[in-house]
Amino acid sequence: MKAALLEDIEKLRITEIPTPKPQVGEILIKVEACAVCGTDIKIFHHGHRLISFPRVTGHELTGEITGIGEGVSKYKSGDRVAVAPAVPCGDCYYCHRGRQAMCENLQAIGYFWNGGFAEYMVVPKIAVDNGCVNLLPDNVSFEEGALAEPLACVINAQELSNVCMGDTVVVIGTGPMGCLHAELARARGAVKTVMIEVSEERLDAAKKTVNADLFINPSKEDSIKLVRKFTNGRGADKVIVACGVGKAQQDAIEMVANLGNVNFFGGLPKDNPYIQLDSNAVHYKECSITGTHGSSPCHNQIAIDLIASGKIKIKKYITKHYELNNLEEAIARAETGKEMKIIIKP
Ligand SMILES: [Zn+2]
Numbered sequence: 001m002k003a004a005l006l007e008d009i010e011k012l013r014i015t016e017i018p019t020p021k022p023q024v025g026e027i028l029i030k031v032e033a034c035a036v037c038g039t040d041i042k043i044f045h046h047g048h049r050l051i052s053f054p055r056v057t058g059h060e061l062t063g064e065i066t067g068i069g070e071g072v073s074k075y076k077s078g079d080r081v082a083v084a085p086a087v088p089c090g091d092c093y094y095c096h097r098g099r100q101a102m103c104e105n106l107q108a109i110g111y112f113w114n115g116g117f118a119e120y121m122v123v124p125k126i127a128v129d130n131g132c133v134n135l136l137p138d139n140v141s142f143e144e145g146a147l148a149e150p151l152a153c154v155i156n157a158q159e160l161s162n163v164c165m166g167d168t169v170v171v172i173g174t175g176p177m178g179c180l181h182a183e184l185a186r187a188r189g190a191v192k193t194v195m196i197e198v199s200e201e202r203l204d205a206a207k208k209t210v211n212a213d214l215f216i217n218p219s220k221e222d223s224i225k226l227v228r229k230f231t232n233g234r235g236a237d238k239v240i241v242a243c244g245v246g247k248a249q250q251d252a253i254e255m256v257a258n259l260g261n262v263n264f265f266g267g268l269p270k271d272n273p274y275i276q277l278d279s280n281a282v283h284y285k286e287c288s289i290t291g292t293h294g295s296s297p298c299h300n301q302i303a304i305d306l307i308a309s310g311k312i313k314i315k316k317y318i319t320k321h322y323e324l325n326n327l328e329e330a331i332a333r334a335e336t337g338k339e340m341k342i343i344i345k346p
Pocket residue numbers: 037038039059060149150
């Protein structure tokens with residue numbers, strides 16, 4: 001089969017490797033769509049502590065089951081599925097409490113196992129056993145299903161931040177994740193949404209994609225002042241920071257209302273993860289700060305259900321397609337920030 005093998009940092013080779021055979025408890029899928037994620041860009045340039053080369057990366061994927069290992073009864077050949085790439089162990093402190101995203105032994109497809117930038121992929125037994133393989137309803141295309149994974153991370157964040165009915169929600173960063181945050185907030189009952197972005201180009205793209213009430217470019221306007229004005233001086237109930245910028249996290253604390261919540265959804269650069277936090281603001285506002293970075297298999301199922309129901313319209317986020325042969329070009333394009341989501345069709 002054809003696969004995009006990352007042999008080392010920035011050494012990607014499209015090559016033939018043996019098509020894997022599903023062993024006991026495993027399933028084999030023919031990959032139909034795999035989206036390029038920001039993490040794929042990072043891995044390409046810097047590697048990852050959980051990845052040893054060579055590795056097939058790609059973790060936002062869907063496909064059709066073409067092979068079933070011994071002992072698998074829940075699935076059959078021909079099933080259309082989305083695979084949740086973060087694989088919990090099912091047997092640790094957090095898994096037992098239903099918080100698989102925090103699994104102490106978390107492993108991931110596209111990191112520890114080969115991922116979706118290939119014609120075929122084996123789903124390991126532990127992933128099959130822990131609910132990582134979700135059936136795609138007929139009205140969800142493979143491409144749309146591939147975006148269930150990023151949406152699942154957004155769902156996890158808003159569950160922890162408790163975005164709810166009547167909220168005013170500010171999202172800082174209008175990449176695809178930020179846009180999905182604004183849309184999900186609406187679906188959860190937020191009455192007002194505000195999107196903030198320093199890149200005029202990205203802000204324009206968000207305006208065309210998301211039905212938010214206010215768009216602010218903080219390099220041109222005072223975003224903190226505008227958010228306060230927009231909320232009658234109160235601030236926003238929830239502020240989600242969907243970018244990896246310390247200043248945005250600091251601003252978020254200033255924008256949040258009393259009793260509100262700030263979610264640090266984007267991580268900061270590893271070599272400088274520190275910000276200046278006005279601790280008194282937290283003290284007097286009685287607000288909370290949460291961080292989120294992943295999702296559980298159940299969030300992937302909810303994401304598929306939301307897409308199938310039409311509550312989240314995901315198709316508009318797919319702005320470009322590439323063939324597997326051109327993965328390196330696709331990664332470079334994704335890096336420009338000019339696309340929402342790029343889909344690879346192996
Ligand atoms: Zn991803």
